[in-house]
Amino acid sequence: MGETDTAAVVGLGVAAARSGNVAEAEVWYRAAADRGDVDGMNLLALLCEERGGFAEALRWYGRAAAVGDTVAMHGLARLARRDGRPADAERWYREAADRGDRDAMLALADSGPPTDDGWYRRAAEAGDPRALAVLGTRLRARGELAEAERWMRRAVETTGEPFFMVELGSLLAERGDVEGAEDWHRRAASAGHVDAMAHLGAVLVTGGRAGEAEQWYRQAAGAGHRSAMADLALVLLHRGEVGEAEDWWERSATSAGVEVDHDLWSALPPLDSRALERRERDAATRGLVVLGLLARRREDVDGAERCFRRAAGVGNAQAMYELGMLLTRWGGAATRAAARRPGRRVEPSSDQPGTWFTRAAEAGHPDAMVSLSALHGGRPEGDLWWQRAIEARQADAAAAPHTPD
Numbered sequence: 526m527g528e529t530d531t532a533a534v535v536g537l538g539v540a541a542a543r544s545g546n547v548a549e550a551e552v553w554y555r556a557a558a559d560r561g562d563v564d565g566m567n568l569l570a571l572l573c574e575e576r577g578g579f580a581e582a583l584r585w586y587g588r589a590a591a592v593g594d595t596v597a598m599h600g601l602a603r604l605a606r607r608d609g610r611p612a613d614a615e616r617w618y619r620e621a622a623d624r625g626d627r628d629a630m631l632a633l634a635d636s637g638p639p640t641d642d643g644w645y646r647r648a649a650e651a652g653d654p655r656a657l658a659v660l661g662t663r664l665r666a667r668g669e670l671a672e673a674e675r676w677m678r679r680a681v682e683t684t685g686e687p688f689f690m691v692e693l694g695s696l697l698a699e700r701g702d703v704e705g706a707e708d709w710h711r712r713a714a715s716a717g718h719v720d721a722m723a724h725l726g727a728v729l730v731t732g733g734r735a736g737e738a739e740q741w742y743r744q745a746a747g748a749g750h751r752s753a754m755a756d757l758a759l760v761l762l763h764r765g766e767v768g769e770a771e772d773w774w775e776r777s778a779t780s781a782g783v784e785v786d787h788d789l790w791s792a793l794p795p796l797d798s799r800a801l802e803r804r805e806r807d808a809a810t811r812g813l814v815v816l817g818l819l820a821r822r823r824e825d826v827d828g829a830e831r832c833f834r835r836a837a838g839v840g841n842a843q844a845m846y847e848l849g850m851l852l853t854r855w856g857g858a859a860t861r862a863a864a865r866r867p868g869r870r871v872e873p874s875s876d877q878p879g880t881w882f883t884r885a886a887e888a889g890h891p892d893a894m895v896s897l898s899a900l901h902g903g904r905p906e907g908d909l910w911w912q913r914a915i916e917a918r919q920a921d922a923a924a925a926p927h928t929p930d
């Protein structure tokens with residue numbers, strides 16, 4: 526029986542397995558394996574492994590590995606790890622890796638020290654996408670941006686994947702190459718990558734092109750990208766379109782409220798106090814929270830407190846939490862006024878941070894639950910709030926919309 530014949534026998538086994546007839550599949554696999562077919566050996570070994578026949582699986586993987594088959598080497602490594610023989614597992618992975626098997630290189634890389642990039646480099650040089658991503662991320666985290674850029678460019682050239690275009694664009698932005706960042710984000714965005722659309726919007730705002738940025742934010746937001754919704758809302762707020770901004774914040778909000786990209790706001794032309802007052806006057810709850818956060822960022826604590834109190838007064842959980850944080854750090858308006866006028870007596874206030882944290886937590890705000898857990902540290906109530914915070918975060922993650930690449 527020749528190679529073509531044994532391949533046909535293996536094919537019959539695969540067809541039987543797909544139809545659920547494992548016993549018939551084993552007959553065909555064994556027939557091919559007995560005649561020296563490597564695929565038959567591996568499939569028979571896997572079948573034995575899955576039903577707990579580890580000794581026989583070891584024999585068949587061993588026969589296939591003896592003729593240089595890397596799939597079998599993976600099987601032997603897997604069985605060695607199962608039996609608590611890490612040295613043998615590493616030996617088989619190394620043999621497979623030395624034969625150019627990228628999965629084996631990754632297995633060695635994943636099990637190695639976090640500071641050792643050797644096997645990731647070898648897998649990346651062989652064009653493995655995950656190795657390229659991991660290596661680029663590691664180098665970037667260590668501040669080795671020039672080398673990280675080199676590998677990201679290699680990843681783009683090797684894979685053509687929009688994901689790597691976005692990573693390269695972000696890296697170039699970090700290095701101050703705005704033009705290069707725009708180019709790669711635009712390429713990925715034009716290929717339909719939703720994250721790239723959001724990143725491109727941020728780059729365009731920085732370059733003073735908020736109008737074009739808005740178009741990309743709208744595309745990403747329409748595809749369900751939460752951060753793009755929040756960024757689009759910020760651009761609209763800046764322009765005075767407070768009602769539409771409120772709608773986008775409502776869509777982007779989680780149980781912790783809305784997010785604010787302060788760097789994006791800073792990249793937009795500054796608004797004078799009258800313009801800010803008009804937006805505050807026109808804002809509903811989400812907008813008030815955002816204006817409060819922006820005010821706090823520019824150290825306008827009185828303005829921040831005013832916005833948070835208005836939103837908290839109509840039941841906004843994020844505003845309650847932010848108000849609690851503000852009171853924790855700066856105290857209320859009376860306390861701050863007294864600090865500006867030494868010697869002035871301040872009556873104790875019943876408006877304490879814990880009160881607002883409790884109200885926010887009871888309304889489902891996870892960060893407020895964490896704050897209450899800290900306030901009740903070491904007591905059962907603290908543990909209860911901690912567990913509730915975890916559950917709230919998990920619920921947010923489960924409800925997060927999928928944004929396609």
